[in-house]
Amino acid sequence: MSTLKRAGAVLLLGLVTALPVTTQRAAPSAAANVKGVDAAKAFLATLDERQRAKVVLPLNATTRTIWSNLPTGITMQVGATERNGLKFGDMTPSQQQSALAVVAAVLSRTGYQKVLNIVHADQRLEETSAPTRPAGNKIRFGTAEYYLAILGTPSPTDRWMLQFGGHHLAVNVSVVGRDTVLTPTHTGAQPASFTLNGETIRPLGKENDKAFALMNALDAAQQKQALLSYQIRNLVLGPGEDGKMIQPEGIRGSALNASQQAMLVDLIGEWVTMLNEDAAAAKLKDVRGNIGDTYFAWAGSTTNGKEAYFRVQGPTVLVEYAPQGAAGTDHIHTIYRDPTNDYGSAVRDRR
Amino acid sequence: MKVGALALGVLLALASPVQSHRLDEYLQATRLAFSLDRVVVELDLTPGVSVAPQIFAMVDRDGDGRVSPIEIEGYARRVLQDLSLQIDGRLSSLTLVRAESPSWDEFGEGLGTIHVEAFTDTAFRKGRHRVVYVNAHEPAIGVYLVNALIPSIADVTIGAEHRDALQRRIDLDVDVTASFDPASWLMLTSAAVAAVVILRRYRPNSAGRMNVRRLAADSSRPD
Numbered sequence: 001m002s003t004l005k006r007a008g009a010v011l012l013l014g015l016v017t018a019l020p021v022t023t024q025r026a027a028p029s030a031a032a033n034v035k036g037v038d039a040a041k042a043f044l045a046t047l048d049e050r051q052r053a054k055v056v057l058p059l060n061a062t063t064r065t066i067w068s069n070l071p072t073g074i075t076m077q078v079g080a081t082e083r084n085g086l087k088f089g090d091m092t093p094s095q096q097q098s099a100l101a102v103v104a105a106v107l108s109r110t111g112y113q114k115v116l117n118i119v120h121a122d123q124r125l126e127e128t129s130a131p132t133r134p135a136g137n138k139i140r141f142g143t144a145e146y147y148l149a150i151l152g153t154p155s156p157t158d159r160w161m162l163q164f165g166g167h168h169l170a171v172n173v174s175v176v177g178r179d180t181v182l183t184p185t186h187t188g189a190q191p192a193s194f195t196l197n198g199e200t201i202r203p204l205g206k207e208n209d210k211a212f213a214l215m216n217a218l219d220a221a222q223q224k225q226a227l228l229s230y231q232i233r234n235l236v237l238g239p240g241e242d243g244k245m246i247q248p249e250g251i252r253g254s255a256l257n258a259s260q261q262a263m264l265v266d267l268i269g270e271w272v273t274m275l276n277e278d279a280a281a282a283k284l285k286d287v288r289g290n291i292g293d294t295y296f297a298w299a300g301s302t303t304n305g306k307e308a309y310f311r312v313q314g315p316t317v318l319v320e321y322a323p324q325g326a327a328g329t330d331h332i333h334t335i336y337r338d339p340t341n342d343y344g345s346a347v348r349d350r351r
Numbered sequence: 352m353k354v355g356a357l358a359l360g361v362l363l364a365l366a367s368p369v370q371s372h373r374l375d376e377y378l379q380a381t382r383l384a385f386s387l388d389r390v391v392v393e394l395d396l397t398p399g400v401s402v403a404p405q406i407f408a409m410v411d412r413d414g415d416g417r418v419s420p421i422e423i424e425g426y427a428r429r430v431l432q433d434l435s436l437q438i439d440g441r442l443s444s445l446t447l448v449r450a451e452s453p454s455w456d457e458f459g460e461g462l463g464t465i466h467v468e469a470f471t472d473t474a475f476r477k478g479r480h481r482v483v484y485v486n487a488h489e490p491a492i493g494v495y496l497v498n499a500l501i502p503s504i505a506d507v508t509i510g511a512e513h514r515d516a517l518q519r520r521i522d523l524d525v526d527v528t529a530s531f532d533p534a535s536w537l538m539l540t541s542a543a544v545a546a547v548v549i550l551r552r553y554r555p556n557s558a559g560r561m562n563v564r565r566l567a568a569d570s571s572r573p574d
Contacts (some may be wrong), residue, residue, distance in 0.1 A: 074462045075453060131464060139460055190548045230514045244382070245501045247509050325399065325461070326374040 016170045026272040032106075032276040033156055033175055038155035039105035043098040047086070051095075054086040059152035059161050064343050067163060067335055068169035068239045069186050072145040073138035077240025084163055085149025099148045103164050106173045106180065110272030114187065117203035118169045120196055121144055125167075141167050158183070159344070168333070170239065173275070174344035180279040181344040185271070186239055189333040190324075204332050207321055212304035214296065216262040218251070222260075223302070225251035226336050232299040232309040235320045238335050241303045245339045248313040250297025253290075261291050268294075268312055271319055290315045305329065316340050373460045374399045374461065377406065377489050380496040383482070385507050390482070391470045392445060394430065400461035402492050410465070416455055425453040434489035438473055439480050445469035458501055475527040479510065482523040490519070497521045509517070538540045 030333040044052055057063050066084050068076035070213050088096050104112045126142030133139070145166045152160035153177075162173040168188030174181040189203040202208075219224060228249060237244055253261055268287050273280045287294070294314030300307050300323075307328040316338050324331040340346050370503040376399045384391040398406040410418050427450035436443045446469055453463025486495055493520040499509045510524030 070462060074457050074460065077464070138456065139462070192517070230516050230518050231494070232496065232498060232518070233376070234380060236380075236496060236498050245503065246498045247512060249512075 036106040037154040039102040071167035072140040083147040085147040089144030178348040179347045182275040188333040210267040228299045248295035250295045253294040254292040376490040376494045383499045394467040396465040405460045418452040434501040437483040443471035476530045480525045484521045
């Protein structure tokens with residue numbers, strides 16, 4: 001492991017507790033966005049010219065789509081061979097800290113913690129897979145392979161976008177003045193459960209547990225409606241599938257009782273509340289308003305701990321959760337989209 | 352064949368995959384896109400680690416360890432032969448428009464995806480149409496996804512969908528509220544061609560690039 005990589009791993013571990021996080025309700029969205037702009041500017045000020053040229057890119061229909069679930073060394077679904085931005089392995093420890101401060105500034109406390117947990121999982125994957133990796137193999141996991149990019153110019157009034165991602169993570173935050181949009185965003189985890197400093201970490205554990213709880217809160221007739229009659233072994237609308245949508249399936253929200261609907265909102269909230277508190281609150285209000293037209297579909301076992309795929313699809317939200325390949329429950333991919341507002345397209349259209 | 356065996360050997364040796372990526376399955380995800388005059392079939396084919404050498408050998412016909420444009424096109428055509436698309440009971444022939452292969456080291460990790468795109472021209476008339484799609488490619492190792500995308504035009508909507516348990520087959524109702532009109536299409540096309548000709552005449556320095564996708568690109572990459 002290089003010095004930088006080691007420093008990055010140590011830094012991330014330290015930041016779990018060291019970075020200041022908001023514990024009270026956030027200030028209004030505009031203030032939250034100013035916080036993101038200030039953090040972005042502070043990060044950019046730490047970079048040299050060459051690094052800044054890597055980080056700051058134009059925001060357009062091509063650049064914003066360059067993100068993936070895949071590790072470094074694999075061609076992404078959109079054809080690009082490298083993520084946008086500068087990777088942690090090419091930053092100094094203090095630059096890494098500034099970069100993470102940008103991510104923390106646009107996300108909620110829980111969202112930021114989730115991001116860190118996903119990165120920790122990938123660092124664990126790197127540590128277990130690197131010793132047997134043959135020389136010449138280009139695939140890399142771990143902390144050093146997470147990239148931060150700023151598309152456009154950070155501004156409290158104009159459009160810009162923050163991308164933070166690596167293997168199993170693509171956080172795409174589009175900012176347009178007071179509006180902040182998190183879609184499309186990919187989260188994943190492998191291992192899906194691991195121990196860190198004596199604590200069991202499950203980066204996507206709540207998503208899993210809340211979905212199983214909802215499925216098991218349905219009566220037999222409702223479960224029958226939710227349960228799909230075929231197996232699903234991957235995300236349908238994962239990375240690279242921008243602008244596409246499928247027919248909703250499963251049980252419709254209007255067929256759920258109030259308690260079950262609240263559980264469905266709470267499940268969707270696992271993705272929505274990654275974003276800063278005010279933006280998430282606005283989005284959750286929208287989700288609640290459409291809950292009657294939101295579908296919940298399930299494929300696989302209904303016993304928590306076993307393999308199951310689920311999808312939530314409503315007028316302004318799509319979430320998929322898909323166990324992967326041979327590892328099943330220990331390797332998870334998810335996707336969060338808004339068919340009406342990916343990359344803040346609806347916000348752009350309003351302006 | 353010595354070279355081929357060597358390439359496969361190297362592939363296997365390099366394949367030190369993360370244990371929980373796909374192993375013995377060949378993930379085949381199909382998306383069907385409908386418009387008034389065309390059905391597009393997009394396939395993403397991802398062989399797992401332990402079946403990757405078998406699939407790579409089928410693609411890399413000369414066994415040199417690299418996938419040439421001709422080889423990936425040949426494999427894509429072989430895939431198309433295993434697909435069946437019926438519209439209102441009539442078998443439709445698929446025209447290949449895109450075939451892309453991952454590099455051979457991506458294959459070895461179980462993370463490389465072959466992309467295949469094909470289409471069939473049709474002329475949907477007003478009313479309900481029954482579309483049946485079946486993927487019979489490599490059934491012994493295949494795991495499948497098949498989905499119809501919501502059409503981008505309001506004149507075409509997807510109705511009932513029925514899949515088999517493995518998602519190798521989907522039966523779809525496609526509802527069309529306006530007929531494809533060849534005369535209007537011809538008129539629009541002629542107008543577009545005329546506009547392009549006029550624009551080119553007055554923009555002599557324009558690149559004049561054709562908006563045609565390359566069928567395949569050489570996917571082999573030097574290390």
